[in-house]
Amino acid sequence: MNIIRKLLLYKHLSWTQLTGFFIAGLAGSGIVLFGVQAWADVHPFFSPDDGFIRKDYIVITKKITTIGLIDKQATLFSPNEQEQLRAQPFADRVGAFTASRFRVSAGIEAGGTGFATDMFFESVADEFVDVKSDRWTFSAGDDEIPIVIPRNYLNLYNFGFARSRDLPRISESVIEMLHLTVRVAGNGKNDTYKGKIIGFSNRLNTILVPETFMTWANNYYGNSAAGNPARLIVETRNPADKEIARYFQERGYEAENDKLNDGSVVWFLNLLTTFVVGIGLLICALALYLLTISIYLVIQKNSEKLMTLSLLGYRAREIAAPYQALVVIVNAVVAALALGGTLVARSFYIPFLTRIWPEFAPGNIFPALLCGISLFLLVCLLNIVAVRVRVRKINTRSF
Amino acid sequence: MQKITLQGVLPLVFQSAPPRDSGVWTRDISFARGQLYLVEAASGRGKTSLCSYLHGSRLDYSGRVLFDDEDAARLSPAAWGKIRRSSLGIIFQGLRLFPELTALENVRLKNRLTGFRDERWIRDAFERLGIADKLNAPVAKISFGQQQRVALARGLCQPLDFLLMDEPVSHLDEENSRRAGELILEEATRTGFAVIATSIGKHVELPYHQILHL
Numbered sequence: 001m002n003i004i005r006k007l008l009l010y011k012h013l014s015w016t017q018l019t020g021f022f023i024a025g026l027a028g029s030g031i032v033l034f035g036v037q038a039w040a041d042v043h044p045f046f047s048p049d050d051g052f053i054r055k056d057y058i059v060i061t062k063k064i065t066t067i068g069l070i071d072k073q074a075t076l077f078s079p080n081e082q083e084q085l086r087a088q089p090f091a092d093r094v095g096a097f098t099a100s101r102f103r104v105s106a107g108i109e110a111g112g113t114g115f116a117t118d119m120f121f122e123s124v125a126d127e128f129v130d131v132k133s134d135r136w137t138f139s140a141g142d143d144e145i146p147i148v149i150p151r152n153y154l155n156l157y158n159f160g161f162a163r164s165r166d167l168p169r170i171s172e173s174v175i176e177m178l179h180l181t182v183r184v185a186g187n188g189k190n191d192t193y194k195g196k197i198i199g200f201s202n203r204l205n206t207i208l209v210p211e212t213f214m215t216w217a218n219n220y221y222g223n224s225a226a227g228n229p230a231r232l233i234v235e236t237r238n239p240a241d242k243e244i245a246r247y248f249q250e251r252g253y254e255a256e257n258d259k260l261n262d263g264s265v266v267w268f269l270n271l272l273t274t275f276v277v278g279i280g281l282l283i284c285a286l287a288l289y290l291l292t293i294s295i296y297l298v299i300q301k302n303s304e305k306l307m308t309l310s311l312l313g314y315r316a317r318e319i320a321a322p323y324q325a326l327v328v329i330v331n332a333v334v335a336a337l338a339l340g341g342t343l344v345a346r347s348f349y350i351p352f353l354t355r356i357w358p359e360f361a362p363g364n365i366f367p368a369l370l371c372g373i374s375l376f377l378l379v380c381l382l383n384i385v386a387v388r389v390r391v392r393k394i395n396t397r398s399f
Numbered sequence: 400m401q402k403i404t405l406q407g408v409l410p411l412v413f414q415s416a417p418p419r420d421s422g423v424w425t426r427d428i429s430f431a432r433g434q435l436y437l438v439e440a441a442s443g444r445g446k447t448s449l450c451s452y453l454h455g456s457r458l459d460y461s462g463r464v465l466f467d468d469e470d471a472a473r474l475s476p477a478a479w480g481k482i483r484r485s486s487l488g489i490i491f492q493g494l495r496l497f498p499e500l501t502a503l504e505n506v507r508l509k510n511r512l513t514g515f516r517d518e519r520w521i522r523d524a525f526e527r528l529g530i531a532d533k534l535n536a537p538v539a540k541i542s543f544g545q546q547q548r549v550a551l552a553r554g555l556c557q558p559l560d561f562l563l564m565d566e567p568v569s570h571l572d573e574e575n576s577r578r579a580g581e582l583i584l585e586e587a588t589r590t591g592f593a594v595i596a597t598s599i600g601k602h603v604e605l606p607y608h609q610i611l612h613l
Contacts, residue, residue: 003500003508308495311456312509313484313557316476392476 004309004322013326017294022334024287029338029375031280033368037342038349039273040367056239057128057203059256060248061231076228081251085232090241095125096229097206098214102186102221106195109181116181121147122206123214128233131199138213140220144194145182148208151200172200186221204233205256231256240267288379291330292386295323299390306394320384320391327383335376342368400466400486400560403430403453403595407462410448414461422611423449425462430595432560435587435605438597440613446597447492449613450565453595454489455479484513490554492565492597494546498539502530502549505538510556524552527582529575544570551579559592567596568603580604 062075077085077096086094100121107116126136131148138145158169180195201208218226236244248255299306309319343365353360409417409424417425423438424445430436440446451457452464455471464471466482474482483489496505503521510516516524525531528548533541538549547570554562562583568576580603587594587605596603597613 003504003511305497308497309508310476310480311454311483311489311491311495313480313512315480318512 002322004314004318013298014294017290017297018330021287021291021294022330024283024290025331025334025379026337026341028280028283028285028287029334029372030341032277032284032375033280033338033342033372034345035273035276035280036371037346037365037368039269039277041346041350041362042353043269043273044361044363056236058234058236058239058244059203059205059231060234060253061256063252063254065252073228076230077232078228082229082232085234088243088247090236090238090244090247091234092237093127093235095128095233095235097231097233098123098211098218098229099227100209100214101218101224101226102184105183106180107183108178114181116183119207121209121214121217122231123209123211124204124233125211128204128235129208130201130203133198135196135198136210138210138216140216144196145209145213146198147180147195148199148201148204149197150205150207151202152205154200175200184217184221186223189221206231284375284379288382291327292383295327295383295387296390299323299387299394303394306391310394316388316392320387323387323391324384327387328380331376331379331383335372339368339372342372400482401432402465402467403561404428404465405462406465408452408464409461410445410452411459411461412448413445418444421613423613428611430561430593432593433591434593434608435584436593436595437602437605437607437610438595438613439602439610440597440599442599444613446599446613447565450489450492450563450595450597453561453563454483454487485558486560487563488554488557488559488561489563490547490550490565490567492569494543494550496538496546496550496553499537501535501537502541502545503534505549506553506556509553513557515558516556521552521556524555524582528552528578542570544572544575547571548575548579551582555582555586559586559590561593561595562587564594564596564603566599569599569601576601577604 062077064075082094082096085091103118104121105116105118108114129136129148133146135146136148154170154172154175161167162169175197176199178197180197182193182195184191184193247253306319310316346362346365346368350362353362405423405426405428407425407427413424421444422428438446438449448457448460452460453471455474458472466474497508500508502525506521506524510521522531522534525534528551530541530545530548533545533549538546541549547567551564551567554564564583568579571579583594583603584605586592594605596605
């Protein structure tokens with residue numbers, strides 16, 4: 001056995017205090033790591049965009065009131081209103097939905113029979129469309145119109161209609177194989193196009209066509225002059241911004257989807273995580289304090305020995321080494337157990353969350369790993385410095 | 400280190416009434432490597448203080464202590480550590496052994512720092528000092544006389560230019576005191592270090608070159 005270690009540590013070490021630190025440190029680190037890992041796993045689920053810098057899109061309309069029935073302009077966004085919205089700090093970008101000003105019907109024909117229905121198209125600038133595809137283009141003269149429909153529509157059929165009528169469910173790939181016959185009429189013209197559903201949108205609750213098609217077709221088939229948009233899409237980094245809710249409420253705008261709610265969930269999640277991690281860090285700090293005090297106490301009890309070692313010619317770092325090795329070992333065990341505990345807890349909550357939300361996709365364990373290593377290094381560094389300072393103080397007393 | 404010089408050194412506690420008849424305090428004297436010195440004094444004259452000043456554990460004096468030409472009071476802790484490992488040894492009056500360690504561990508504790516002696520030398524020294532049977536005995540369990548000999552063995556486990564001994568044989572009988580003196584003289588002659596021993600009357604037998612009265 002190393003004589004120095006035997007001399008300086010084993011004789012005066014309080015195992016009760018060390019156990020106290022161990023338990024407190026484990027609890028603190030465990031809470032921090034679990035909080036961080038759980039946040040990292042769950043947080044992306046509430047973020048509709050996959051990007052690193054999360055952006056939210058809010059589709060807004062005006063409230064339909066009784067007056068709106070008479071004055072159609074009251075439900076539309078004037079250029080002035082659009083400009084004011086664009087000028088708001090929360091609005092990174094604002095896009096307008098363009099409605100078709102011609103008649104559209106679409107149908108499916110098979111073996112000489114089929115059905116068709118009147119419908120409408122809308123378009124919005126491509127940067128707001130959450131379906132990225134090479135086929136999302138249209139040039140005058142093309143006979144095929146790419147279409148994006150809301151994923152809700154398919155879900156409505158599959159989980160509502162098809163289920164109640166015992167009809168087969170249709171997958172997205174089957175829908176994408178369908179050829180629609182789109183008839184467009186207006187301005188004395190009447191043409192037939194092939195309609196192709198190329199994707200499904202989670203963000204836009206409308207039947208979308210490329211803006212290039214809409215501009216051309218409104219011009220070519222349009223029966224009336226271009227009007228103001230009835231719906232706008234706002235890109236924002238923080239849908240939970242209270243200013244947004246206030247601004248919308250003041251002007252009688254309504255958010256079409258529940259992004260504002262989503263934002264509240266994210267906000268609440270962030271708050272909860274901050275709180276939990278904060279408590280964990282506080283416990284960690286107290287544990288660190290406890291360990292430091294314990295080590296100080298041992299050093300104090302051993303001060304006469306430290307002085308003798310110094311008089312024999314031992315260097316401060318040689319005297320401090322056994323204490324520093326002890327804190328590194330104890331902290332390493334605490335960090336490893338906290339990390340292990342977090343992974344075990346994760347193996348329980350991931351299947352649970354996957355059962356509740358089938359589309360839930362957990363992240364990786366790097367957040368906990370990174371946090372664990374950082375916490376370990378930080379605590380070790382603080383302890384090592386504290387021990388060094390203390391030993392030096394006693395060491396210089398012998399001069 | 401070749402020389403230790405005292406220039407008008409006086410413990411602060413004696414400032415109000417400096418001893419007039421002292422051969423050390425307030426004088427300019429030098430200790431040279433290779434010489435054997437005995438500092439004799441009655442109790443309370445500052446023998447331990449002198450050792451402490453020379454070993455750097457206390458600085459409560461006026462005047463200057465020079466190691467060759469360097470003022471000892473200005474040395475850094477690191478420099479003191481180096482000197483204590485490689486040049487200046489001490490046998491404390493209070494011994495400063497670790498009671499929870501065995502006699503052998505106490506000696507090894509110093510030797511692992513300097514790597515100066517091999518295990519055979521240590522065991523041989525214990526044999527010559529008459530404490531071979533106490534090698535593995537905890538220091539707390541052996542007599543003060545035996546502890547003095549363990550401290551002596553420890554004090555020799557390093558390269559030396561000067562060995563300070565503060566009443567090193569106060570609790571030894573004549574036979575053991577003679578044995579200790581033989582070992583010290585043998586090592587001093589072989590490597591040329593100086594001995595500065597203090598005594599209250601009973602001293603280790605060495606052919607001293609100079610006897611000073613504190």
